[in-house]
Amino acid sequence: MDPVPPPPEPALSTGAVARRLGVSPTTLRSWERRYAIGPAQREDGRHRRWTPRDIARLEEMCRLTARGVPPSEAARAALGAPAEEPAGAPTATPHRAPGPHRALTPGGPGALPLGEVRPEARGLARAAVRLDAPAVARLLDAALTEHGPVTAWEEIIAPTLHAVGRKWASAGESYVEVEHLLSWHVSAALHRVRPARERAGAIPVLLACVPGELHSLPIEALAAVLGERGLPVRMFGAALPAEALRDAVRRTGPRATVLWSQSRTTADRVLARSVAGIEWGLRGARGRSALLLAGPGWGVDAQGPYAERLFGLRSGLAVIEALVLGPAPATAAGRAAPAACGS
Structure with a gap:
């Protein structure tokens, strides 16, 4: 019986390789044109398809150029060095810059631990x-x-x-x-x-970092997601002072108030209780917003009669949509702990 030929190596398009390496497709085409560091195969003679060995050479070129090696020399070194074998096969150890001041390079010792x-x-x-x-x-x-x-x-x-x-x-x-x-x-x-047009009649959501909290990226992501869905947002960003936070809640009358804390040192539960207790409107028709505590600073047991603990952006979107688009304003009391904006 004839031996079964090995399956062909998977090949990627130029755009996919560019995204993987963090360079532009134009750069890859320029390297191919100037330094002959191109793919081994093309489809129909036109479309470039990059194999794992091609990509290994490009990674080596990226490492060298990141250390300051001129592109022409980097290309010669990448083409002359043994190509890495596919995963599972023995690989040659590439040359690294010596000493403690080794450059931060993609794919080398300076690579980020992404998993x-x-x-x-x-x-x-x-x-x-x-x-x-x-x-x-x-x-x-x-x-x-x-x-x-x-x-x-x-x-x-x-x-x-x-x-x-x-x-x-x-x-x-x-x-x-x-x-x-x-x-x-x-x-x-x-x-x-780009935010979508705000939904008619929707009551806004107030987003803010607690006093002293400067890490605002996760709540900025939540603001972008809510805006894209057309849900009205009042975003106050990093380190909003306590009295300004309370004033903002009174003035906006939000359906929900989301407070972000990255660190236990900034998670102020006394402030959270005071915000949860804020009411507005005429006597007999007072309103109160749901208080949603987001971020690792609050810990896992921050939910209670005055607040709900939130984890994860995707599930948090569903929780906030239900609050904003629900039939009537809701308070935090008595609701089961949902999952929302975490990092």
Whole structure:
């Protein structure tokens, strides 16, 4: 019996490879044209299809150019070096820059610990580590447009942000610039999500970070998601002072108030109880908003007669939609703990 031939290696399009590496398709075509570092096969003689070996060479080129090697020299080195074998086969150990000042490079010792994630998250991480701001902005916009803000946040943006935080925690101050650049561009990209027309008659949702809390990206993601659904939002951002928070609740009369706390040091339960007790309107027809506590700072047992604990952006959207579009304003008392905006 003739031996069964091995299955063909999976091949990716230029766009998919660009997203994976965090570079633009134009850059890949330029490298192919100038340095002959292109795919081994094409479909119908026109469409480029990149195999794992092709991608390994591109990764090596990215590592070298990120260390400051001129593209022409990086291409020669990538083409001359042994290509990595598919997963499971022995691999050659690529040359690394010596010493403690090793560059932060995509795919090398400076790679972010992402685990099993979408290819778009790996591409975003590579671009962030290279401090390639245009690529970071482009990849974020593409993820939000293609997948929508909920999936983009949960499966691409949040995993990358968490990986940066873990790397920063384990590498001292080495990754602070990566975290700052990525965070700034994530915030900018979320602000570029176009809100839909607000639904007629819908009562707004108030979003704010508690006093002293400067980590606002998760609640910015919630604001983008609610705006995209046409749900009215009053967003007050990071570190809203306590009295300003209480005034904002009285003046807006929100259907729900979402308070974000990243750290236990900022999670003020006394303030939460005071906000939950705020009423407005005429005597005999007083209103009160549901209080939703979001973020790891509150812990898992923060729900009670005055508030509900929230986890996860996707389920939180359903909870808030039910509150805003329900038949009548609801209070936090007596409701089962839902899952909503977490990070």
